[in-house]
Amino acid sequence: MSQITMAGRPGGAVSPAVWVALGLGLIGALGLGLGQSPRIAALFVVGGAFGLVLYHAAFGFTSAWRNFIRDGRGRGLRAQMVMLAIAVALFFPALAAGSLFGQEVSGFVSPVGIPVLVGAFIFGIGMQLGGGCASGTLYTAGGGNARMLITLVFFIVGSLLATIHFDWWMALPSFEPISVVETFGAPLGIVLSFALFAVIAAVTILVEKRRHGGLEQAEPTKRQGLARFARGPWPLVAGAVALALLNFATLALAGRPWGITSAFALWGAKLSQFVGVEPSAWFYWQQPANATALAGNIFADITSVMNFGIILGALLASALAGRFAPNFSIPKRSVLAAVVGGLLLGYGARIAFGCNIGAYFGGIASGSLHGWLWLVAAFAGSTLGVRLRPFFFAGEGPKDA
Incomplete structure (x- = not known):
């Protein structure tokens, strides 16, 4: 029997994609x-770590929500x-203090109003189509999912289109930004947040036990130790912990939470x-901050740089797992779903x-009420979106992020 290496190739060979990812990462x-x-x-580098964690833990926001809804x-x-619980416990004290390891820090705290309601709603439809x-599109595209490249292209198009109309949306009724940290203080804010997380978790347990008689268990894997760390799959909880810690590292380095869109x-x-x-004449x-980014070098933009890292990290993870094999044979309806979904994702965000990172993960970790409204x-x-999927995906199509 031939020997299988950590890169999933026989005879001691290492997948070329591993060297490409490592080389591009180093450069x-x-x-x-x-x-x-x-x-x-x-x-x-932190972005690369995000990509590796997302891929190996298969930490999908879209599929997690769909699995519960359906x-x-x-x-x-x-x-x-x-x-979220780990992130809140780490973020709230730092945000209350206003600095972290000598770095001035601030959260993503945004207005609460119609733009959030409408934008998040159409983003939710876009997720499923x-x-x-946002994170799922990047890490699955980096991992070799050709269909997600289409979603990413139209995600970008939708984002640009929204900047044309941004002033119109911002003129709609909204409340001023509300911060749990500023309103209640870090300790009470953490307690209140933990209570909400516990309620949501309890509801999922009750629903799952009622429908299935018990809770779903993770699929067993033969890989252990270093092999599992390098090739995956990682337990979902390990991914959750790693993502919270990496977001905290982002706060320490960038002075604000992780963002993508x-x-x-x-x-x-x-x-x-x-x-x-x-586009410089458009209100957005x-x-x-946006004018500075538009006039500057794209490699000076923190979010762009981290996104490039996510793509490379996912490429490395998929190559190590021996799963980097892009398939460009995509059904027409699936392509249409990627186009429509990408436009909705970009515009809504x-x-x-x-998105699910900047508004949901980053917003709630920042104590912003708009993060909770975004979630709902x-x-x-x-x-x-789940109800619309059967039109585009026969038998629910490929496994999504």
Whole structure:
């Protein structure tokens, strides 16, 4: 019997994709460290770690919500509550203090109103049609899912389109940003957040036991120790813990939580400039931070750099697992779902002040009420999206992120 290496190839060979990912990662980190700053290089590496964790733990927001909506299975949702609980415990004291390891820090605290409700709702539909959320789109595309490249392209297009209409959405009724940390203080804010996480987890347990008589167990794996760490799969809870810790590392290095989708709008704007369409006159790109990003080098944009890292980290993880094998034979309806889903994802994320990472994960970890509103609206949108999926996916199609 031939020997199988950690990269999943016989005869001691290492998959070329492993060397490509490692080589690009090394070049990227060195180039960013010399051309930008060591901090940007460190955030690129953190992005790579995010990609590896997301892939090996198969930590999907989209599939977790769909499994609960469609089948009453709540293991993925409970893992998200673990992730949020750890993040809140780490974030709230730092945000209350205003600094972390000497770095000034602030959270993602955004207005609560119609833009969040509408944006998160259509994002939820897009999650189920596109086959992934913001993080899911990046890590599955990096892992070799060709269909998710289509979702990513139209995610970028949708993000850019939303910046055209951004002033109209911002004129709609909203309340001022509300921070749990500022309103109640860090200790009480943590207690209240933990109570809500416990309620959500308890509801998933009750529903799952009522429908199935017991809780779903993780699939057994023969890999243990270093082999499992390198090749996966990781337990969902391990992924939850790792994602919370990496988000805290992002807060320490970047001074704010992990985000993804602002970079998609920036990439779309840069591309529009390249083809002769100037977006700088649009309201969104006249905001100071956005104007600076548009005028600057894309490799100076923290979110973009971390996204590049996520893609490479997922590429490395899939190559180590021996699963990097892009398939470009995609059914037409699945392509259509990717296009529609990507547009909804991009548009919804911009007007809702973020995606499942920036608004849901980062917003709740920041103590922002808009993060909770985002969760409710996006879950409602996902419920509709799940009902729409049979039109696009015969037999529910491929496994999504």
